[in-house]
Amino acid sequence: MASVEIYRYISLDEKNIPLDPEGFLVDMEDWSPEVAERLAEEEGILLSEEHWEVLRVLREFYARFEQAPAMRPLVKAVGQALGPDKGRSMHLMKLFPGSPAKVGARLAGLPKPTNCL
Amino acid sequence: MLLHTLNRSPLSPVLDQALAGMGPEDRLLLIEDGVLGALPAQQARYASVAGRVYALHEDLASRGLLGLCDPTVRVVDIEGFVALTEECERTVSWY
């Protein structure tokens, strides 16, 4: 379950969507591709197909294991789903600069990964 | 050589886990409810580590067990506990 502390809102189609202090969705059910685009905007990211395929991997990971992955398992999951060329930290760093596991989880509407920096 | 601390009584299955984890030189320090294991009637449970069993003075005293310990069990106070942790490479706690 995501953090319950509401820090701010983003508004989309006249709906206010609560975020926690680190910008993660308070309610995972609020997620939609439009929400992802808005959150990406805040990171200065324009979502391309290469981003979307990673976000799908993240959401599948969560559906299977009930946790957002740290960097190492994210790299592995992306490699398994999208091939070894994409299952590299460099590729993920390029798409989601800074901390791919954290930024990716945020845009995918998942809770913050618990076991990563 | 490792120091193993155990805070469960001899009636607990955790004792068997601790004993399984003990190497031939390792020491066992009984603390809290673990000090019930210092009673003479319980010594068969600790046969595999006889002579390497310690019990914490403070926990024996608070339970009125100080005078009731088996002579093979060595009673140590907190300072003795610290000394044991220094003698041993690492400490593993069983609870």
Added chain:
Amino acid sequence: MQDETRHGDLLVILRHAPHGSSWLKEGLDVALVAAAFDRRVTLLFMGEGITALLEGQQAGPLGQKGTAPTLAMLEMYDIDSLLVEKRGMESLGLSDEQFMLPVQGVDADRIAELLASHALVLNF
């Protein structure tokens, strides 16, 4: 396999059953954090902790998350050295065909060796 377990540097011992307390969950979390930081991790299931491996586990009655999805995830963290105390399996009447993951049985007299050969041992 035997060799790998000897050289893994962190040994996490899991001795508590799922749902009854948070010890199992905390032990698994520690293992995941260590693996995320490239530590080699070996898990040793003892006593009641062995029941964490059973197939068919679910969330708790109030919807509390179980540990089975986390166990399924271990592979993604490259934690594949899973050891089980044989004596504990026998006393619970369980066999490894009932487990959700492949495990290696360990005789009682090898457990002390495992503790001695890992640079770091965390007991949960």
